[in-house]
């Protein structure tokens with residue numbers, strides 16, 4: 004795949020100099036563009052968008068400020084090349100969503116490596132052609148998997164601006180509709196019958212829309228369906244359809260392993276296992292982790308463990324849970340019973356009750372931790388920028 008790059012700068016000679024470093028690399032088709040004074044958007048008037056914008060930035064120029072406020076058109080990947088050791092430029096580049104920040108005298112090798120990484124990520128995103136599947140489950144009933152999956156899905160919509168469908172996999176008791184105060188007439192079983200011919204219009208009929216824009220594929224049905232009666236090839240088509248029409252599909256799965264839950268766990272990009280700080284929770288979580296990694300053979304890095312209702316003063320500490328579950332990292336969600344209960348009883352997501360509550364912030368942090376790392380700045384960029392920001396703060 005040829006990767007189209009626009010090298011934009013206020014100076015024609017700088018743009019040419021930077022573009023010249025790519026002439027030996029036919030995998031990149033490079034055009035240069037001289038930014039005039041008339042408009043701060045470096046892509047103003049460009050009719051054929053490239054795959055990546057490579058922006059040369061000089062201190063005080065308005066185009067990076069513009070991108071920090073507006074973002075690039077169509078969320079085009081951005082690399083900024085600018086003065087070294089300039090915290091303001093790096094900060095603006097980060098706010099503009101730049102995937103990397105390179106010095107003006109960047110070597111050919113570093114430039115090509117940075118472009119190649121983004122080219123590969125872009126290709127991967129295009130060929131998978133689909134959103135990400137996040138599956139919530141618990142080791143023990145009552146851990147908070149349903150509550151957190153619903154609120155996480157809501158946060159992906161309202162904080163992340165993503166298209167999200169929440170799927171209730173608890174075919175017997177599924178009650179996610181109540182967490183959102185929605186009364187569905189049809190749900191997953193009816194959608195399965197139409198799985199092979201699903202299109203955007205029919206998908207709307209099988210899902211319900213919450214006022215936030217979050218869509219729910221609900222579980223309740225007039226008839227009882229046992230998981231082993233569900234045709235997996237139809238489930239496969241249905242999931243493919245929802246992944247191709249959403250940025251994220253978030254599924255709430257009971258901890259029971261059966262044909263349906265196993266299918267979702269195997270296909271998940273991320274499994275979120277909810278535990279609490281008690282021995283029975285941790286015991287069951289350890290057992291589930293062992294089943295997931297050795298029986299279903301799910302790579303460990305695909306699983307994140309969340310300690311829900313976390314309290315610093317609880318007798319079981321995070322270090323104990325890390326050791327028992329063999330996890331380097333745990334995500335915590337604070338215990339806020341009153342707000343959680345109010346949210347569940349009223350069917351209103353916590354963020355719509357309080358934007359600033361510790362629980363809301365915890366869910367927002369979980370959202371940030373789970374979203375696709377591809378949209379984050381590269382590790383190299385952060386490694387270069389962070390020491391500078393820290394120095395600045397100390398001085």
Ligand SMILES: Nc1ncnc2c1ncn2[C@@H]1O[C@H](COP(=O)(O)OP(=O)(O)OP(=O)(O)O)[C@@H](O)[C@H]1O
Nearest residue numbers: 141144145146147148149150312337338339340343
């Ligand atoms: N962070 C929290 N702080 C306080 N209470 C919480 C929190 N998270 C969940 N809860 C409470 O825990 C209860 C159980 O949550 P939820 O129904 O989501 O659990 P679950 O893991 O889906 O259980 P099940 O396996 O039965 O489906 C909820 O009624 C809610 O009030």
Ligand SMILES: [Mg+2]
Nearest residue numbers: 148149150173
């Ligand atoms: Mg549940």
